[in-house]
Amino acid sequence: MKAVTEGRDRVRRVVCPGSFDPVTNGHLDIIGRAARLHDEVVVVVGANLAKQGLFTVDERLAMLREVTSEFPNVSVDKFTGLLVDFCRAHGVSAIVKGLRAVSDFEYEMEMAQMNYRLAEVETLFMTANPLYSFLRSSLVKEIAKYGGDVSSLVPAAVYERLRVRLAATRAGWPQGSGHS
Ligand code: ADP
Numbered sequence: 001m002k003a004v005t006e007g008r009d010r011v012r013r014v015v016c017p018g019s020f021d022p023v024t025n026g027h028l029d030i031i032g033r034a035a036r037l038h039d040e041v042v043v044v045v046g047a048n049l050a051k052q053g054l055f056t057v058d059e060r061l062a063m064l065r066e067v068t069s070e071f072p073n074v075s076v077d078k079f080t081g082l083l084v085d086f087c088r089a090h091g092v093s094a095i096v097k098g099l100r101a102v103s104d105f106e107y108e109m110e111m112a113q114m115n116y117r118l119a120e121v122e123t124l125f126m127t128a129n130p131l132y133s134f135l136r137s138s139l140v141k142e143i144a145k146y147g148g149d150v151s152s153l154v155p156a157a158v159y160e161r162l163r164v165r166l167a168a169t170r171a172g173w174p175q176g177s178g179h180s
Pocket of ligand 1: 017018019020021024025026027030096097098099100104127128129132133134135136137138
């Protein structure tokens with residue numbers, strides 16, 4: 001029994017990292033599942049990876065805060081530099097990543113092994129919900145740009161921001177589509 005309870009006084013704080021440009025229902029599925037399994041989840045936007053996003057890092061943070069507000073143990077932050085340095089500074093013991101397909105695996109395994117080597121931070125993989133395994137932010141932006149309906153792929157608040165942003169850049173969003 002001792003072995004099982006040992007270490008349980010520690011807060012189990014994990015991070016869900018990504019670019020979240022913008023957050024999709026696939027991300028949200030992973031965040032929600034991670035929040036059920038851990039004491040605290042910090043969703044972190046990699047600010048140095050975000051040079052040419054559709055949304056600024058601050059906009060991404062604002063959207064993430066809005067759509068994760070239903071989870072009391074989820075917070076949102078950004079990091080620059082190495083993710084493992086953020087983990088060390090914030091007492092994070094593990095990185096949670098979603099795996100959509102075998103194509104994600106090779107890169108993710110390499111990153112996981114490097115992060116462990118650098119700082120002994122574990123990486124936990126969750127398989128994507130089959131409903132969202134085809135879903136990535138870049139695809140959502142591409143479809144939306146050409147007027148496709150992405151309303152079932154992103155939270156409503158994100159859909160609205162996409163609509164406004166793409167209408168502003170006049171890239172083909174269906175005007176007056178009834179979602180505003
Ligand atoms: P993307 O632009 O591909 O959505 P991100 O860098 O924002 O990429 O993704 C952050 C994390 O979320 C990654 O671990 C990624 O595997 C995971 N993720 C992204 N989309 C999904 C999805 N549809 N289902 C499960 N996990 C996902």
